[in-house]
Amino acid sequence: MSAPGDSVMPVPCPHLPDIGVDSHPASRLAAYRDGERGADFYRQALHCGQSRWLEKLPAQALLMLNRAMGASLCHRRDATVLADHPIPYQAVGWILRRDDGGGFLGNPRRHYQHLATRMSGWDIERRTARAWACWVLAKHVNPAWEADHVQIAREGIVEPAFETVHAAVVAHGLPGEHLEWQAALKM
Known part of the structure; x- marks a missing residue:
């Protein structure tokens, strides 16, 4: 037996592309x-x-936005896609603010803490700045989401101040990216 509201389609995230009725699996x-x-x-x-969000999988939707934030968008030809779909801070903020009775969201603050402190691979400074920016956003949206205090104690992590995160997004992000992040904080 399904729970009330299970058949109700969630409202698409207005900060992500319209996908119609198409499914876009992570594969x-x-x-x-x-x-x-x-x-x-x-x-x-x-x-x-967007597909994960519409399937009532908000945590997986955020994971897909993490992937998007890891894209290499440094070329002039990338300006078009960024004009249509800026770095998805506002989409992250929008999803974090929804309680549509949907699927598992988990603890986004802890998720972004882990993402920021365990970054590896290419473009680490930019991707780490973005992860900390989303961590600030999660803290702002719901101060009750707790940090991973065990990781902080075990690894000697110092949670960055807002000013530190802002400076990192300005220094390592794309031109104007910090404005998208600030808009997400003001939603």
Whole structure:
């Protein structure tokens, strides 16, 4: 027997591309595993995020937005996709603020803490700045979400101040990216 509201389709995230009735499973990102993770990868990750949101999987939607934030969008040709779909801080904030009786969200503050402190691979400074920016956003949306105090104590992590995160987003983000993040904080 289904719970009340299970058949109700969630409202699409207005900060992500419209996907209509199409499903965009995360497996679509596998096509980019060994290739360039530029504008096409970014767009597909945003589509996957919207798809996960519409399937009432908010935690998985956030994971897809993490993937989008890891795209390499430094070329002039990427300006078009960014004009249509800026770095998805506002989508993250919108999802964090929803309580639609949907699926598992978990503790986004803890998630972004882990993401920021365990970053590896390419473009670490930019991706770490974005993870800490989302961590600030999660703290702002719901101060009751707790940090992972065990990790903090065990690894000697110092949670960054707002000013530190802001400076990192300005220094390592794309031009104007900090404005998108600030808009998400004001939603």
